[in-house]
Amino acid sequence: MANKPSVLSTLPKELPLDFLKTSTDQFSEDRILGVGAFGTVYLGIMPDGQKITVKKLVENSPLGRDKVFSNEVTNIMALHHKNVVKMVGFCHEGQKKVVLNNGRYIVADIVESLLCYEYLSQGSLQKNLFEVDIKMDWDTRFKIIKGICDGLAFVHSINVVHMDLKPESILLDDKMVPKIADFGLSRLFGQEQTRMNTQNVVGSYGYIAPEYLYRGEISKSSDIYSLGLLILETTTGQKNCPSNEPSAVQFIKSVRENWTPEHIVFQFSRSDGDCLQQVKRCIEIGLECVEIDRQKRPTIENILDRLNGLCSSTS
Known part of the structure; x- marks a missing residue:
């Protein structure tokens, strides 16, 4: 019709x-x-x-x-x-x-x-994670994490660096499909270019990669740092408080110390083995993304491969 x-x-x-x-x-x-x-x-x-x-x-x-x-x-x-x-x-x-x-x-x-x-009816990831009474179920959160990574892989494939990834920059449609928004700080790289420098550092204080914050270095790894924080927030349901610290140092330390395999089992006690494995892998990936040395951070392709390897279906 x-x-x-x-x-x-x-x-x-x-x-x-x-x-x-x-x-x-x-x-x-x-x-x-x-x-x-x-x-x-x-x-x-x-x-x-x-x-x-x-x-x-x-x-x-x-x-x-x-x-x-x-x-x-x-x-x-x-x-x-x-x-x-x-x-x-x-x-x-x-x-x-x-x-x-x-x-x-x-x-x-x-x-x-x-x-x-x-128009995206469900509003931002920020609102859905931290400003509503009903806690998002794990399947929805995992789908959102994978969707953000899919979107970022596409953005990076055309040599655009977003530079402002955070929960407010992710919008959700009526089926909770995430969409990356807010490209006001984005940079377009040349074909052979992998990084650039700037004197004018702007962005969201608690999500800026340290090499950008302190040295003005911009690369796709800058986005990976912010993505890691997004993955950790979405997985744990805990908020990174950007006003307290640059580059979320205390938030990362708290996740690294507290989200042990035992804590994951406790937090997701009603979940099956696949779910627990997904949560554990998301914490691992998120913490790798926020390595201070940008060379140690995974690429978006590596992240997607690892997330997709956990899927029980081909969705």
Whole structure:
């Protein structure tokens, strides 16, 4: 049966500002889904009722609005993978507004930068792991870990480094399929390039790899460090508290000391042998990913091979 195309599928990639204002009810507070360092995310509703998310970038973000806009559009507009959030459009449009400047009203060109994505009904991994009363079952958590790794393998295969992996950057659809979002800090590497350096270190304090935090070194291993923290948080259900420490040193130490095979059996006492083996392997992989020496961290391909070897089915 042929489905009627949705408004979303027929939209151009560049969307008019007035259209996005209408879809978000003039950026109403009631439509706010979240607020971050780079902007405010709104729920947009299309004329046919379909939902999208609209991120309105702020001018004074840590990296600069234009750079964030360019990163997201350049690095994820063409990405199509089941574990990467789908961008459906963008807007970079100036409007004349009357503003107060040094005690006088003047007419100025104000540019608005907006990014539009598919709407994911279950929200962030952060919310589902740490902000709801019902604890996620292990099968769901393991599926999420594998999905994040699949998405990151795809991102790395096209020479993009995400640079901001954390539970807030992983969104879940109605079937709890994870999708990597928030590419505002991402970097595109050249074909032969494996790492680069920067003087401008930005990111989420408790998830930044130490070689990036202290020396400005960027590589795919930077993402692996953040991924390791994601795997450890998802497996243990315990929160890395980024405000307390750089690179999650105490959180990693706590997992390494406390999540012994005996503790895993105690925490998952109602689970079968396959489940216990999966949990144990995820803890091992997570701790390998957060090695201080980036050369000792596994590649994303190695991680996937080990995770997939634990699958009891070919899902």
